[in-house]
Amino acid sequence: MRTKLFILFAVFFGLFSTSAQNTADCAEKLSIFAELAKTKNYGEETYQHLQYLRKNCPTTGSAIYFYGERVINFRIDNAKSPADKEKEVRDFLLLQEEYLKHFPDKAKSIDVKKAMALFENNSGNPEEVYQLLDKAFKNDRAEFKNAKALYVYFEIFVNDFEANKKGIQLQDVFNKYDLISDKIDEEQKEVSEALDILIQKEEAGTELNDKEKRAKENNQINLDAFETIRTSMDAKIAQLATCERLIPFLGGSFEEKKGDAEWLKRAADRLDKKGCSSDPLFSKISDALHALNPTAESAYNLGVSFYTKKNTAKALEYFNQAADLQKDNTKKANVYYTIARNIYGSSNKVQAKTYLEKALAAKPSFGEAYVFLAQLYANSANDCGNDPFEKRAIYWLAASTARKAGTANGNAAAASYDKLAPTKTEIFNSGRAGQTISFKCWVGRSVTVPNL
Incomplete structure (x- = not known):
């Protein structure tokens, strides 16, 4: 009996020692692998x-797969033949x-990653890509955050409709558009709210770490990406949903719906x-x-309806009502922007500025509002200032306002x-470097002349 117990203990101890050694070897291997990958040595x-x-x-660590993606992507990018790339x-x-x-708790967006690896490397076929994206959207919607993947998902579906595949109808395309558009709204809201907090912190005078x-x-990059995707989706569906097609299509369903x-x-x-709001169906x-x-x-919608009928008083009434009822700050900001842009515009800069400021109060990251406000300032160069130098100084205000948009469009504006503002030579000749110029016109703002 003692002999048997000794043998059993020896076997158990041997297995335990082997397991411990294997664990140590795996940990060492992972450490070496991670260090190589961190230095971008993917050879x-x-x-x-x-x-x-x-x-x-x-199962030693999720770093195997985190860095493993980089290593295999490197091999994909450097494949010597289509067959090697496919492999x-x-x-x-x-x-x-x-x-x-x-690592089921850590692995996120797996199907999206697989689909985009296929799509971006011209591997597989559109149906394989679509099935992966469809699975991800239906089963893991919360983690579906890849803007480009959302567009690919929509594009393949529309292409199938245009090719008369799968029995897809126009209403199915609209339904798919609505589902994906809702997802884009959710992502934009999440990113925008996070960005607004940081912008408000900066504007309060606190430097960001x-x-x-x-x-x-x-966050700004992601906002731009989702806006680009939405624009691309709108362009895609614009070819299918013309007013000539939409009005009879929706009109035929009105009584039922x-x-x-x-x-x-x-x-x-x-x-x-689609710009069909002038049709009686829209009012109906x-x-x-x-x-x-x-x-x-x-x-x-009633505000839009009255606006198209050129009844701006009623349009303004309903737009303001819409803003008051709106709980979503992004949508509230869009209503105020619509009022500023369409009801007032350049013809009433004071009111336009008031509503743009309301839009920015609701959504500080609203780039388009900054760009339009900058445009209003720039268009007032001849109306503000006591001399030619001061009149052109307003372009500094316009430039700084446009730059707050944080977008490519804002930076370009x-x-x-900046090119229209006084030059360094003109600043030197004026002797006004470092001085503050106040605009006593409708603008009600001031700028500091740059120091040389």
């Missing part, structure tokens, strides 16, 4: 470490599946975006929606205004 040595870890130590792309997909298997500066820059608030909202929004739908369920959206 053959690093790849062999990755393959060893995948085979022998798959590496498929290995990338396999790596994602392994990640999900061993390095982490916050990176967050601000990334006039009690469906969601359908009425979507229909009114679609007609408005807007009236039905407001009577059924008075909301910020229904009030806004700022650059053009």
Whole structure:
């Protein structure tokens, strides 16, 4: 009996020692692999470490898969033939599946990553890409945050409709557009709110730390990306949803759907975006929606309806009502911007400025509002200032305002205004470097002449 117990203990101890040794070896291998990857050494040595870890130590750490993506992407980018690239792309997909298997709590957006690896490397086929994106959108919508992937998802669906595949109808395209557009709204709101907090902190005079500066820059990039995707989606659907096609299509469903608030909202929004709001159907739908369920959206649609009829007083009444009812700050800001741009515009700069400031109070990251306000300032060069130097000094105010937009459009506008402002030679000759110039016209702002 003692002999048997001794043998059993020896076997157990041996297994334990082997397991401990394997764990130590795996940890060492992962440490070496991670250090190589951190220095962007994605060559053959690093790849062999990755393959060893995948085979022998798959659960040692999620860093295997985090850095593994970079290594395999490097191999995809440097593949010597289409066949080699295809092999590496498929290995990338396999790596994602392994990640999900061993670290299900950490693996995010796996199907989106797989789909975009296929799409961006011309691998697989559109149907394979679509099925992965469709699965991700339906099963993991919260983590579907890739703007480009959202567009690819929509584009493939529209292409199938145009090719008469899968029995897809025009209404199906609209439904898909609405679903993806809602997702873009959600992502833009989340990013915009985070950006607004940072902008408000800066405007309060608190300097952002390095982490916050990176967050601000990334949020601005993401906002631009989602706006670009929305514009691309609108352009795609614009070819399908002309007023000539939309009006009879929606008009034919009105009687059946006039009690469906969601359908009425979507229909009114679609007609408005396509520039069909002058058609009587838009008024008909807007009236039905407001009577059924008075909301910020229904009030806004009635504002649009009256605006197209050139009844600006009623339009303003409903637009203000829409802004008052609106709980979403981004949408509230858009209503105020619509009033500034369409009701007042350049003909009443004072009121336009008032509503632009309301828009920016609701959404400090509203780039378009800054750009339009800058344009109003620039257009007043001949109306403000006591002499030619002061009149052109307003371009400094226009440039700084446009630059606050933080967008490519805003930066381009700022650059053009800078060119119209007084030159260094003119500043020197004026003797006004460092002085403050106040604009006592409608602008009510001031600028400091740059020091030389």
